Amino acid sequence: MTKEILLGDEAVALGAVHAGLTAGYSYPGTPASEIMEYLIRAARTAGTFVAAWSVNEKTAFEEALGVSFAGRRALVSMKHVGLNVAADPFMSAALTGVGGGFVVVVADDPSMHSSQNEQDSRFYAQFAQIPCFEPADHQEAYDMTREAFDLSERMNIPVMLRLVTRLSHSRAGVETGEARPQNGLKYGDRQCWTLLPMNARAQFKRVLELQLELVKISEGSRFNTLELNAADRSLGVIASGIAHNYVLENVREGAKKPSVLKVATYPIPEALVRKLVAHVDTVLVAEEGFPLIERSLKGLFGIPGKTLIGKLSGHIPPAGELSPESVRAALGMKPLERQAPSEFKPAGRPPQLCLGCPHADTFKALNKALEGFTKSNVFSDIGCYTLGYFPPYNAINTCVCMGASVGMAKGAAEAGVFPAVAVIGDSTFGHSGITALLSAAASHTNMIAIVLDNCTVAMTGGQPTFASGDRLLKIIEGVGVPKDHIRVITPLPKFHEQNVRIMKEEIEHSGLSVIVAARECLEETRKKNKRK
């Protein structure tokens, strides 16, 4: 046994490698990016498996599914909103079943540290009716990943591993085990994998019939623990994932010990929940994310004769991530004594574009070009350039999801907005912008799409991009944007006047224009220089 310090994300990655991974795929997204970062580094050293970034999460999911079809073990990792993008293959992969073990790792970001919404991916697992593991710490992240592959293969179904930011981005020591060899090649049965209605009905029936057994497996999992306090039956806590840590952090020194059920696997281990509920008067449910367990306990009628508290009752804040303090309050404990707070309120320090960032020059030129247009709107997207929202730029009006800028600009233009401008990064364009631009080109929409080509996925730490440089221009031309209205600018202060002029020309053009603002991300240039 060796002990390594790993991020939660890295513990998952190493667990997958040791489980005999043949290939892993992902699209960058906080807090999941470090899973693939680690796999790529490990693949470079070991050279025995594939680890690669994909163009988007749906593509990544399908690539991994192909590996599983071939009988070999596959992992796909993404952030929570990435699963929305991959939801189509995700839902149907539950029906096809798997060849080699197939583990879907999804990292949720409660509190939206680096996200546009909060989601709880356990609901997706429940929706697809597949098993889900929810590790509480790094050791479990490693161990559960290994077990998830085994379970997936044994039950012939994809398995989700659900992470949250605080585990993904926390480091701790992990004891690792012996690596298992990879599976050999074995093709999937075409009847299972071809989801024509007649096959799909049979496959869906299989998933439904599997559910009772999945509950039994969950009930027997070593990761779920139940500790009943025979002396005090007043309070029982059901805590899932890292919520369990916050419960133990608080009750370890407290005089009152509640009974505690730790839930780490789904479907919900019903028998254990029944045992705990029968034992106590009040049940507190503490879970990171949405109240999944609490809602199933509450149902429409609640639990007769018992008091149920948690997020739905307001005992735990329904939005944002849990904290040791919020769980402490729900446990009915007084706050810890702390240093007297100062009256001084430190000014906030939001993230911002780096000094000299090419996006800053593009926004300056765009603001200038749009001067005088009182009804202009800039539809932006997901990336560093979303920071153009803040002063001194105040340059963007929207940010919704990957690729939304182009489609929204088209819709807005058709509703009468002029000028309608989409601003999208090169990687986001490759991820989800191309199809929207194809749609705008086919409709000859009067709008401008500005593609910010900084040659990298900057916000998540500089992963490779697929739609950059020459290929980007070819794609834009290829979807049908008129060649005369594909303009390339270099966002640098010395070209400011020229860039403003080009933007104005394209605003005046009645039809679709694409302006590519091409200049490499400074961080990338710095990293390259460092390597030299």
Next chain:
Amino acid sequence: MTTNRKQDIILAGVGGQGILSIAFVIDSAALKEGYNIKQAEVHGMAQRGGAVQSHLRLSKDRIYSDLIPRGEADLILSVEPLEALRYLDFLRPGGKLITSSAPFINIPDYPDRETLIEQVRRVPGSVVIDSEALAKEAGTSKAQNTVMLGAAAKDLVVSQDGLREFIRVLFAPRGEKILESNLKAFELGRRAAL
């Protein structure tokens, strides 16, 4: 403090100031000396010049929460004076604040420097270090994080030799000159806090 079985530290700074490097050195030394560790970090958006912090927990016993509960931190170690004041409610009564006096000004409403240092000094047991001057003296202004690590050295549960060992591990791959500057920065910070 150095005989304790546990230590909870908040590391504070601005994205890009190298607080994760400090965390790596303390973590690695702690692991070698038989501590369990948990270290919660900030990745992603905030790293673009925003406020960042790391919760570093060292203990001979099992560590549950990745986050330090408010009122449990033994030490706030900050590479930037405004950031030093952001997490005061994490400090336990009698906890210590060690901060650099060098401001990182990237917001329009950054407070007046004198007022800020005055606020820091009001915190009982606070230590203010001119990490900028000491880092320059050590040979590189980039080593302010290592100066601050040195300034906290005597208050950490891990040994100073352990810290030096992992400063070597961290900086040796970046060349002899950078390593020497950082070792010197550590010593200058250490002496400044004596």
